[in-house]
Amino acid sequence: MAQKFINLFFSMILLIGMVVVWTACSDDETYFKLNGEWEGENTNGATSKKWPFTVYLDHRGRDLSGIYTDFRGSRTLRTVLYDGEEISFVVDIWPETATFVGIVRSDSSMDGTWSFSADGNNGEWYLYKDRDPDDEDDDDDEDEDDEANHSVPAGTSDPFSSQ
Secondary structure, three states: OOHHOOOOOOHHHHHHHHHHHHHHHOOOOOOOOOOOEEEEEEOOOOOOEEEEEEEEEEEEEEEEEEEEEOOOOOOOOOEEEOOOOOEEEEEEEEEEEEEEEEEEEOOEEEEEEEEEOOOEEEEEEEEEEOOOOOOOOOOOOOOOOHHOOOOOOOOOOOOOOOO
């Protein structure tokens, strides 16, 4: 009787171990691969001001990190969450934080809403990606003044602001 119990116990441990290994090694096909540079536009809901921004994403398994860049400079994304469809991240934009929440539509399209932490200011955003980030044929001569296209002219107000 004791031998049957021991055999059953070790069989259960072996079965649980196999399930854990199989689950850890399986590739979750419901997740789009989000690596690379995404380009898009923010729109302020109160003022209808629009401005371009980019997000560079590094997607490894279920871990996702990135950098947000607009006319104010670049910032590391905080609290990045992605469940295979919904994505959210936080960007520190002094003196507040902006929370972006959205839907990943495909491996080249996502959109959603953003809101400021303190003043209730909000708006919409979209991002798209043109090519595979692993494509080594990068065209470096593309719009050399691209930086200038991402800046706000002097004397213009901050588009995140509702004033």
